[in-house]
Amino acid sequence: MGRVKLQIKMIENTTNRQVTYSKRRNGLIKKAYELSVLCDVDVALIMFSPSERLSLFSGNKSIEEILARYVNLPGHERGGRFSSAFLLS
Amino acid sequence: MGRVKLQIKMIENTTNRQVTYSKRRNGLIKKAYELSVLCDVDVALIMFSPSERLSLFSGNKSIEEILARYVNLPGHERGGRFSSAFLLS
DNA sequence: TCGCCTATTTATAACGC
DNA sequence: TGCGTTATAAATAGGCG
Numbered sequence: 001m002g003r004v005k006l007q008i009k010m011i012e013n014t015t016n017r018q019v020t021y022s023k024r025r026n027g028l029i030k031k032a033y034e035l036s037v038l039c040d041v042d043v044a045l046i047m048f049s050p051s052e053r054l055s056l057f058s059g060n061k062s063i064e065e066i067l068a069r070y071v072n073l074p075g076h077e078r079g080g081r082f083s084s085a086f087l088l089s
Numbered sequence: 090m091g092r093v094k095l096q097i098k099m100i101e102n103t104t105n106r107q108v109t110y111s112k113r114r115n116g117l118i119k120k121a122y123e124l125s126v127l128c129d130v131d132v133a134l135i136m137f138s139p140s141e142r143l144s145l146f147s148g149n150k151s152i153e154e155i156l157a158r159y160v161n162l163p164g165h166e167r168g169g170r171f172s173s174a175f176l177l178s
Numbered sequence: 179t180c181g182c183c184t185a186t187t188t189a190t191a192a193c194g195c
Numbered sequence: 196t197g198c199g200t201t202a203t204a205a206a207t208a209g210g211c212g
Contacts, residue, residue, distance in 0.1 A: 045132070069137060092203055093192075
Protein backbone atom coordinates (compact mmCIF):
# COMPACT_ATOMS: atom_id res chain seq x y z
CA MET A 1 0.00 0.00 0.00
CA GLY A 2 1.17 3.51 -0.33
CA ARG A 3 1.99 6.00 -3.01
CA VAL A 4 3.79 3.41 -5.06
CA LYS A 5 3.64 -0.33 -5.65
CA LEU A 6 6.30 -1.89 -3.51
CA GLN A 7 8.59 -4.68 -4.65
CA ILE A 8 9.20 -7.35 -2.03
CA LYS A 9 12.97 -7.15 -1.79
CA MET A 10 15.32 -6.02 0.90
CA ILE A 11 15.25 -2.24 1.34
CA GLU A 12 18.82 -1.11 0.76
CA ASN A 13 18.66 2.28 2.44
CA THR A 14 19.20 1.70 6.13
CA THR A 15 17.15 4.63 7.37
CA ASN A 16 14.26 3.81 5.12
CA ARG A 17 14.46 0.16 6.10
CA GLN A 18 14.17 1.00 9.77
CA VAL A 19 11.27 3.34 9.18
CA THR A 20 9.48 0.65 7.23
CA TYR A 21 10.29 -1.92 9.89
CA SER A 22 8.81 0.24 12.60
CA LYS A 23 5.61 0.82 10.67
CA ARG A 24 5.08 -2.73 9.47
CA ARG A 25 6.00 -4.25 12.80
CA ASN A 26 3.17 -2.32 14.40
CA GLY A 27 0.84 -3.34 11.61
CA LEU A 28 1.77 -6.98 11.95
CA ILE A 29 1.25 -6.91 15.70
CA LYS A 30 -2.14 -5.30 15.24
CA LYS A 31 -3.15 -7.97 12.74
CA ALA A 32 -1.95 -10.70 15.05
CA TYR A 33 -3.98 -9.17 17.86
CA GLU A 34 -7.10 -8.93 15.73
CA LEU A 35 -6.76 -12.52 14.59
CA SER A 36 -6.34 -13.76 18.14
CA VAL A 37 -9.51 -11.97 19.28
CA LEU A 38 -11.73 -12.45 16.25
CA CYS A 39 -11.01 -16.14 15.85
CA ASP A 40 -10.11 -17.13 19.41
CA VAL A 41 -6.67 -18.26 18.36
CA ASP A 42 -3.42 -18.35 20.28
CA VAL A 43 -0.82 -16.41 18.39
CA ALA A 44 2.86 -15.98 19.17
CA LEU A 45 4.98 -13.59 17.15
CA ILE A 46 8.73 -13.18 17.55
CA MET A 47 10.81 -10.73 15.55
CA PHE A 48 14.55 -10.13 15.54
CA SER A 49 15.89 -7.25 13.52
CA PRO A 50 19.60 -6.69 12.98
CA SER A 51 19.52 -3.18 14.37
CA GLU A 52 16.42 -2.98 16.47
CA ARG A 53 15.51 -4.88 19.55
CA LEU A 54 13.53 -8.07 19.86
CA SER A 55 9.79 -7.64 19.54
CA LEU A 56 7.17 -10.03 20.78
CA PHE A 57 3.46 -10.43 20.65
CA SER A 58 1.12 -12.93 22.14
CA GLY A 59 -2.61 -12.90 22.80
CA ASN A 60 -4.19 -13.89 26.04
CA LYS A 61 -1.63 -16.56 26.73
CA SER A 62 2.02 -15.81 27.37
CA ILE A 63 4.73 -16.38 24.80
CA GLU A 64 6.20 -19.04 27.03
CA GLU A 65 2.92 -20.96 27.21
CA ILE A 66 2.53 -20.96 23.46
CA LEU A 67 6.13 -21.95 22.84
CA ALA A 68 5.81 -24.75 25.37
CA ARG A 69 2.68 -25.96 23.63
CA TYR A 70 4.55 -25.97 20.35
CA VAL A 71 7.63 -27.70 21.70
CA ASN A 72 5.54 -30.35 23.41
CA LEU A 73 3.61 -31.33 20.34
CA PRO A 74 3.59 -35.11 20.09
CA GLY A 75 5.88 -36.63 17.50
CA HIS A 76 6.21 -33.79 15.15
CA GLU A 77 2.76 -33.28 13.85
CA ARG A 78 3.94 -29.78 13.32
CA GLY A 79 1.90 -29.50 10.20
CA GLY A 80 0.97 -26.42 8.29
CA ARG A 81 4.52 -25.19 8.10
CA PHE A 82 5.36 -22.29 5.90
CA SER A 83 8.64 -20.64 5.08
CA SER A 84 10.01 -18.28 2.50
CA ALA A 85 8.96 -20.80 -0.07
CA PHE A 86 5.39 -19.87 0.71
CA LEU A 87 5.02 -16.99 -1.68
CA LEU A 88 1.73 -15.27 -2.19
CA SER A 89 1.10 -13.62 -5.50
CA MET B 90 -11.55 -3.99 5.54
CA GLY B 91 -14.53 -5.26 3.72
CA ARG B 92 -18.07 -4.20 3.08
CA VAL B 93 -18.57 -3.24 6.67
CA LYS B 94 -16.52 -1.90 9.56
CA LEU B 95 -15.56 -4.84 11.71
CA GLN B 96 -15.66 -4.82 15.50
CA ILE B 97 -12.73 -6.57 17.11
CA LYS B 98 -14.58 -9.17 19.16
CA MET B 99 -14.83 -12.91 18.96
CA ILE B 100 -16.90 -14.06 16.00
CA GLU B 101 -19.72 -16.11 17.45
CA ASN B 102 -20.74 -18.04 14.35
CA THR B 103 -18.42 -20.99 14.09
CA THR B 104 -18.48 -21.30 10.32
CA ASN B 105 -17.89 -17.62 9.82
CA ARG B 106 -15.10 -17.65 12.39
CA GLN B 107 -13.27 -20.41 10.55
CA VAL B 108 -13.65 -18.67 7.23
CA THR B 109 -12.28 -15.48 8.71
CA TYR B 110 -9.47 -17.41 10.37
CA SER B 111 -8.45 -18.99 7.11
CA LYS B 112 -8.38 -15.67 5.28
CA ARG B 113 -6.65 -13.64 7.96
CA ARG B 114 -4.14 -16.35 8.71
CA ASN B 115 -2.98 -16.18 5.11
CA GLY B 116 -2.89 -12.40 5.27
CA LEU B 117 -0.85 -12.45 8.46
CA ILE B 118 1.63 -14.93 7.03
CA LYS B 119 2.00 -12.83 3.91
CA LYS B 120 2.66 -9.74 5.99
CA ALA B 121 5.19 -11.60 8.10
CA TYR B 122 6.91 -12.78 4.95
CA GLU B 123 7.03 -9.29 3.49
CA LEU B 124 8.43 -7.86 6.70
CA SER B 125 11.14 -10.49 6.87
CA VAL B 126 12.27 -9.76 3.32
CA LEU B 127 11.86 -6.00 3.18
CA CYS B 128 13.57 -5.34 6.47
CA ASP B 129 15.90 -8.33 6.75
CA VAL B 130 14.25 -9.45 9.97
CA ASP B 131 13.88 -12.91 11.44
CA VAL B 132 10.22 -13.56 12.09
CA ALA B 133 8.60 -16.54 13.76
CA LEU B 134 4.84 -16.89 13.82
CA ILE B 135 2.96 -19.63 15.65
CA MET B 136 -0.81 -19.99 15.63
CA PHE B 137 -3.05 -22.45 17.43
CA SER B 138 -6.73 -22.43 16.67
CA PRO B 139 -9.23 -24.47 18.66
CA SER B 140 -10.53 -26.25 15.60
CA GLU B 141 -7.87 -25.93 12.97
CA ARG B 142 -4.38 -27.23 12.93
CA LEU B 143 -1.22 -25.50 14.08
CA SER B 144 0.15 -23.00 11.59
CA LEU B 145 3.70 -21.76 11.45
CA PHE B 146 5.69 -19.25 9.55
CA SER B 147 9.34 -18.33 9.59
CA GLY B 148 11.54 -16.51 7.13
CA ASN B 149 14.93 -17.72 5.99
CA LYS B 150 15.75 -19.25 9.36
CA SER B 151 13.86 -22.18 10.80
CA ILE B 152 11.32 -21.82 13.58
CA GLU B 153 13.60 -23.83 15.82
CA GLU B 154 16.53 -21.49 15.25
CA ILE B 155 14.48 -18.45 16.07
CA LEU B 156 12.95 -20.01 19.15
CA ALA B 157 16.37 -21.09 20.33
CA ARG B 158 17.65 -17.58 19.85
CA TYR B 159 14.76 -16.27 21.90
CA VAL B 160 15.13 -18.81 24.67
CA ASN B 161 18.86 -18.22 24.91
CA LEU B 162 18.59 -14.49 25.34
CA PRO B 163 20.85 -13.45 28.22
CA GLY B 164 19.14 -12.57 31.48
CA HIS B 165 15.75 -11.73 30.18
CA GLU B 166 16.32 -8.69 28.12
CA ARG B 167 13.25 -9.84 26.35
CA GLY B 168 12.25 -6.29 25.79
CA GLY B 169 9.60 -4.97 23.50
CA ARG B 170 6.97 -7.32 24.79
CA PHE B 171 3.40 -6.85 23.76
CA SER B 172 0.25 -8.64 24.69
CA SER B 173 -3.45 -8.08 24.50
CA ALA B 174 -2.85 -4.92 26.47
CA PHE B 175 -1.22 -3.51 23.38
CA LEU B 176 -4.26 -2.10 21.71
CA LEU B 177 -4.01 -0.03 18.60
CA SER B 178 -6.61 2.63 17.92
C1' DT C 179 15.76 12.38 12.52
C1' DC C 180 10.73 12.18 13.70
C1' DG C 181 5.93 12.18 13.72
C1' DC C 182 1.83 13.39 11.00
C1' DC C 183 -0.64 13.37 6.43
C1' DT C 184 -2.92 11.42 2.29
C1' DA C 185 -2.76 9.34 -2.25
C1' DT C 186 -2.67 4.55 -3.32
C1' DT C 187 -2.20 -0.05 -2.83
C1' DT C 188 -3.90 -4.06 -0.15
C1' DA C 189 -6.61 -6.86 2.65
C1' DT C 190 -10.96 -8.59 3.29
C1' DA C 191 -16.49 -8.87 4.71
C1' DA C 192 -20.27 -9.93 2.15
C1' DC C 193 -21.95 -11.73 -1.88
C1' DG C 194 -22.62 -14.51 -5.95
C1' DC C 195 -22.31 -19.13 -8.10
C1' DT D 196 -19.93 -26.15 1.53
C1' DG D 197 -16.51 -23.88 -1.08
C1' DC D 198 -14.37 -20.86 -4.08
C1' DG D 199 -14.09 -16.57 -6.88
C1' DT D 200 -15.67 -11.48 -7.15
C1' DT D 201 -16.60 -6.75 -5.57
C1' DA D 202 -17.35 -2.90 -2.66
C1' DT D 203 -15.28 -0.94 1.20
C1' DA D 204 -12.26 -0.55 5.23
C1' DA D 205 -7.30 -0.53 6.43
C1' DA D 206 -2.49 -0.31 6.00
C1' DT D 207 1.18 2.20 4.44
C1' DA D 208 5.09 4.63 0.95
C1' DG D 209 6.54 8.77 0.17
C1' DG D 210 6.01 13.70 1.47
C1' DC D 211 5.99 17.59 4.40
C1' DG D 212 7.16 20.42 8.35
